[in-house]
Amino acid sequence: QQAKGNPVAEKFRSDFLAGKLTWNDVLTEAKKEGQVNWYHWGGSTELNTWIDQVVKPELAKFGIALKTFRVNDTRNAVDLVIADNASGKGLGMGSVDAIWINGENFYTLGTQNLLFGPFADKLPNSKNFFFDPKEPRSKLNTSDFGYPTNLQEVPWSGEEYTCYIDTARLKPADAPKTFQDLETWLRKTPGRFTYIKPPDFNGNTFVEEVMYAFNAGGPEPFQKRAKDLGLRNFIQATKGGFEFLKRIDPFLLGGGGRDGVRGNPIYPNSPDALQTLLVNGQIDMGCEFGKYNAAIQIKNGRFPPTVQNIIFPQKDMISNKNYIAIPSNSPNPAAALVLANVVSGIDNQFSKLSQIGYPLGIDPGRLSAADQEAAAKASLPLPGITLAQLGDNAVPDTNSSLVKVLEGIWQEYIERQSGKPLEQIIADSWNTQVK
Amino acid sequence: MELPKANPIKHLPQARRRWLGRFRIALMLAPAMAVLVVLYLGALVLAFLQSLGYAPLYQINTFPTLHYYQDLFSSTGFWQSVFYTFYYALIPTFVGLILSIYLALTLRKRFALKRLFQYVYKLPLMIPYLVGVSLTILLFSNGGIIARVLHLIGIIDNPVEFPRILYDHSGLGIMIVYIWKQVPFMTLIIYSVLLGLGPESEEAATTLGANPWQTFWYVTLPQIMPGIITGTAIVFAFNFGSFETPFILGGGFPNTLPVEAWRAFDDPEPARRLGAMAIVMVISVVSGGLLYLYIAWYRRFEKRRGRV
Amino acid sequence: MTIRERRFSRDGLTPFQRFYLIFFALTVLSPLIPMIIASFAFRWFWPDLLPSEWWASARHTLTQPIGWDYVFSPYSRLFTAIRNTLVIGFSVTLLCLAISLPAARVLAREKFRAKGLVEFFLLTPLIVPEVAIGLGVLLIFIQLGLAGSFVGIVLAHLIPTVPYAIRVLTSVFQNLSTDYEEQAMVLGANPLKTFWHITLPMIFPGIMAGGLFVFLVSSNVFLLTFFVGRGQVETLPTLLFTKVSSGGVLDPVTAGITLITMLPGIILLLITERFIREEVFAKGFSG
Amino acid sequence: MTELKIVNLTKRFDDSVVVDNVSITVEPGRLVALLGPSGCGKTTTLRMIAGLTVPTDGDIQFSGQSVLQQPPERRNIGMVFQRYVLFPHMSVAQNVGFGLFIRGISKTEIQRRVREMLEIVQLEHLEKRFPSQLSGGQQQRVAIARTLVTNPQILLMDEPLSNLDAKLREEMRTFIKELQQRLNITTLFVTHDQVEAMELADQVGVMFKGKLVQFGIPEEVFNHPHNSRVADFMGATNLIRGKIVRQEAGGIQLNISAGDLLVQSPGSHALGTEVIATIRPEHIDIVETEPLDKHVGNRFKGTIEQVVYFGGSVSYQVEASGLNLKVLERSTRMMTVGQEVILRLNPQKLWIFPEQA
Amino acid sequence: MTELKIVNLTKRFDDSVVVDNVSITVEPGRLVALLGPSGCGKTTTLRMIAGLTVPTDGDIQFSGQSVLQQPPERRNIGMVFQRYVLFPHMSVAQNVGFGLFIRGISKTEIQRRVREMLEIVQLEHLEKRFPSQLSGGQQQRVAIARTLVTNPQILLMDEPLSNLDAKLREEMRTFIKELQQRLNITTLFVTHDQVEAMELADQVGVMFKGKLVQFGIPEEVFNHPHNSRVADFMGATNLIRGKIVRQEAGGIQLNISAGDLLVQSPGSHALGTEVIATIRPEHIDIVETEPLDKHVGNRFKGTIEQVVYFGGSVSYQVEASGLNLKVLERSTRMMTVGQEVILRLNPQKLWIFPEQA
Ligand SMILES: Nc1ncnc2c1ncn2[C@@H]1O[C@H](COP(=O)(O)OP(=O)(O)OP(=O)(O)O)[C@@H](O)[C@H]1O
Ligand SMILES: Nc1ncnc2c1ncn2[C@@H]1O[C@H](COP(=O)(O)OP(=O)(O)OP(=O)(O)O)[C@@H](O)[C@H]1O
Ligand SMILES: [Mg+2]
């Protein structure tokens, strides 16, 4: 139930979605609108700077003033859209033009029918993406955490969950390669590892990777929607993983170091907190999203040069994309389209990659050979591993309908140390989260 | 029958003035009252309605239901939160009070650089809590400055050996920030009450044979009680409802009630947001009720002693 | 002072009190030193007490501004935050004083039914937590379309500031004997002129003190700004919150912003210490 | 010149009657002192006249015109407060000029009149100073100047001297007396100090608990108090109980503990009435040796019980056959404790009033 | 009984000398009044004796023992402050009992002694009240009771009456006098009111700007001031300039504007010295008609210029060939302005001191 927008904007949308407008019409309209409000996670100074340095002048060329809102949590932007809509502000009247989004938040907007519409393939730069459903490489562009994008958002960056070690304390050869290795290593040297606490998505992802690794069927069942998967299968798929998490709990940083003795295990709240532990020498290994993360942190002085990436867990490294979405009550829809187009341009994607280590959102397969070569050149060297290795071990993300369930189980079973049987905890969480 | 002699002229101005006066009082109170009634009382009423299940904003209307309160009270995490909220609020109030009283007493003395010190001690009062948080992180984190100094002098080897002060349920980091920021506030209040008191009654006690400790205990302390009561009440209420410090420096689940309220409110699931409102109501009622009892107790105490 | 005076006098500090004051001054001032160092660091790893590489030597090797370069660049939004903090602070101060003055005057001077109730009500926001108010106000503002706007933030800031202002101003009015105003009236001044020529100049220091206090509270408030601002209006506290809430090590930019966030308070303290007279406080908080 | 008349003035606060049916007329150009103990309603009366407090009942008239309906700023009165109440943020000149400034008078005119006024109060050299830089007496003079500069029709003074120290108080008394006489301004002067009232006033009103108990010229009030409360308040501490035994042209004969007492006080009393006679300590004579005309007047033998030296005067406590009398003398001679003396009570200085419950 | 002796007591604050080399001995059981204008260092002297302020120099001895090293609470002194300083959070009984309570005395004993003390100050019925519920005089009596209950060896009183109103002040004066004599306690009493000092003290010390200018029995100080500042302060406002022309056994002959003046004041002065003679207003006699012995004594013809009626006394301003003299008389007769009179200045009441720069 979208609120009614103002007639001009509504007409623009229907015309644009119907393909009645040329891109020049869009540019003209965008110039009239004059500005665009982009809400994005603002926790990275590099990204913030890059947007101001690169995207802003680019949009200015089209007569559009870019206003970025650095939110702490993308949810805030989604809330704003919902609230605006609830108070009757439709297209052309809200406050959010574009959101950097993926997963659950997109799912929220999608299920509440608060998206502008299928625009992704109508941008000039849609040529840089596979959108054809028959093409397997289009999967990450058309499905976001298992939820179909319906072309209502356009990818602008990709990521992969990657781990790093400090070779000053842990030789790459001794580094674990699988979760079994990890457990062995932890039992030998307790306290040298920990992972980010769910519900931070970096924490969720670690849990998901554990689930993949301990499920006989691998990642496959986790791609399904909860309704399609069913509780029984879900218990089957997750039990092993959670038992593993429970086993290593006492051997994590601060965890007590012995079976059955729970100290005070530390699960850092955020990637920053995790990095701090590594830099302080409290742990030797950490995992988070960001292929180029270690490289960038070394470059910016936050990591010592002795830090290297490792491939862990082999064959189960979650990889995904994130997107630009336009909400249904965007005050400047045309300018939002221009923004989406600009950030998916080849030059800007390359610049983003080379300057701040944010991987390409566009598909290299759609690029010319020269461009592909340029892309390779633009990317930073990865310490200790190669891009190809990353690609070989990549697996897709978990369906967003399951994420909350996993989160709930982790909190109850690990964080709150509930005494209930694991199966019941799983069932409880399933029942509260799956509607 | 004799009619009473009417004298309208004489009584008219008086009547008019009184009416005007009443009207004027209402008029002058109106702006401040309006702001607080609409925003503050309105906010509380709205939160209360939501906690009872009335939230058209999220297309939820199960009004009235105690469901959200029942959920809350039946979860063990909530009661732990209650405990931590009290714990983090009470200890710094108490410790800070003792430090403040002593500092205020010391400030009355004559000493070199007193003027300068008057500036220095008020500094934490002037800057946001978040700055205190930031300073605490820099100093007290496991790899922080203090740990490094301890390493330098050979007391610890590894940051792991440094006691956990931040991100821990002991709440030491939270309390350090509170105390650091609130001691100046309480000191200022107590010091100002002391200034108003003047040294005379203490001198009188001294000439009557009371030693410094007796003088403090029997003469000074009872007289600065009003300042202490206000100071501790404000500080406790603040700590009880404080968000950013426990949010950043706390030990995660279960955290203080305000943080839990925020977490719940931050959830995309609307029903959880109504749960947040239930927490909010609990915080308000507990904090308001406690302070009411505290002040009522103090009033009675004072009344018994003939004051007020 | 002669030796004898020093020896027998109780006016001076005991050795422990001297230590206590020094300790206190140190706890306030000494954290600034590592904070300044941190703001100039580039590589600073455990267990070094000083950075192994400084900002000054690293700043030219990178394409993006780092450390202080970033803090002072437009990318940090620091100046926007400062401007917002000041604009909000001053608006709140003016508005708050404007609505608190008449109320304080009435509370200080007049007797009326329900006065106790009104007084109590005007003070309760001091004891009801900010989260409670913040969430509720957000709900109201969402409905009024004020969420995320300056006006909304200014209005929200009135909630914690009005009680303080009323308290301070009430005591100011109580301290001002009605004699002066009555004298002016007897000399022929009507109520308006009396207020303008007599009352206002005489309570000016009190107004300053109250105003400062309001400004201080407003510029320190995080939660209400954060809730009501919805990430759309950034002030110094919200900027700093974004930086420190990740729970990581304090990077040079955060250190720099921390230092800058302290500045308004320090400046305010320096220029106004003489207005924050303890006496004003005494009346305001001992009742 | 204006006549000030208050008629049946009454003020009730909540349930207590603070001013109770008081009527006073101050003739044009005269100074009336309102005398009474603390809390008796003096200030309240003054404030009602000024318009700062609204009377519960009664009327206030300036030259026969009721002013009840006029707000204070329109009554054109001058009021000097107990605590000077100078505006601390204005200089002496600004303080004095305030009343004129408010009336929109031109700057030069204000300057002229302020200077003139400051000359009268002899403070022309201090016009640039601020109140905090003045002594108490100077402040009070500024307050008076400020009040007088607007040529008020009525001057009200509320214990203007009670905050000054003894020496200054005396100086200011003289100053006010002279000034009031020079300017000839109708004045109501409130005080709780009998000496002040006596010295300054053309007429004195004595108030107790909101009621006007006595009104008359100073000597009358001083020497012939209406009742023992007034007597006590006026410092006539010698109260002698007695019964009227004879009444004739020459005076009234009382029977008191020490014998007979002749009183030349007007009024007629029934024989046998219990009354109180009073005489001021300074009106009793001490005779060291028995004089010649042994049986003339009221003479009593007594013993000096206490001697208190006050500087200029000496006070003796004398016990004379059951009477305990206080006598005040100039300190030209000194008697010693235990000395036998004879007291002479001048019948003309004695005064009687009925005994009270 | 204790003797209080201060020797060369000096106090310097920063750069100003507030008490300058003051030595006073208060004999056991006596009351000495320290008299002086505001700011002359009276309070500071008292505080040094109490131990509340540490002297810069000099010594304080109780019965010959220096107490400099003892903290105030061990000196066993009683001090009554100008503003009573009762503990507002304690009842009257608790206030009075505080000193005993502090000494760890048993509850019943405290109760007994408090009751006893309250009886002495006549406040036994108010023991449950709190200070805020008492009048000024009652508060001051509680303060005194509180001080005396511990049997202090020395009693220090700092202008204990200056906050009371005239009538109360007089009552309290008598009360203190009696009490002090009854208890026989060595007392140092600070005041700026000459009358108070005269009335109460066995000896009076006059301080100006930190210096003890004169010390002696009240009459001496009152009638024979050391210099014109003291004279003025003591209310002897008649200052007569003159030159010494003759000096013989009978007295000193001065040449003044109005003629010759005979003074019977001790001390020898060089002929031709410019001096000031002083006489108190109450020591001048007014003679209405020329008496018989025409040429005896200092007589001057004069005209009455002003008459001020003070109730018990009348003050005249008399102009007599260049002299402007104030005369105070009992109000048994009244003269009128313009009346010609003859003034008689008793040579024995005249007093001279050298003229000052
Ligand atoms: N606004 C008021 N409300 C209630 N009672 C009042 C008010 N103003 C004065 N009173 C009471 O009225 C009585 C008379 O007060 P008023 O000030 O007139 O006395 P006063 O004769 O001037 O005394 P003082 O010599 O102490 O100044 C006092 O008992 C006082 O408490
Ligand atoms: N602690 C102090 N520091 C500096 N100067 C002081 C201090 N205490 C008193 N003085 C100064 O010493 C002088 C004498 O003060 P003191 O209080 O002894 O006077 P006083 O004779 O008692 O006057 P008053 O009659 O007004 O009470 C004054 O000028 C005062 O300003
Ligand atoms: Mg009065």
Ligand SMILES: [Mg+2]
């Ligand atoms: Mg003094």
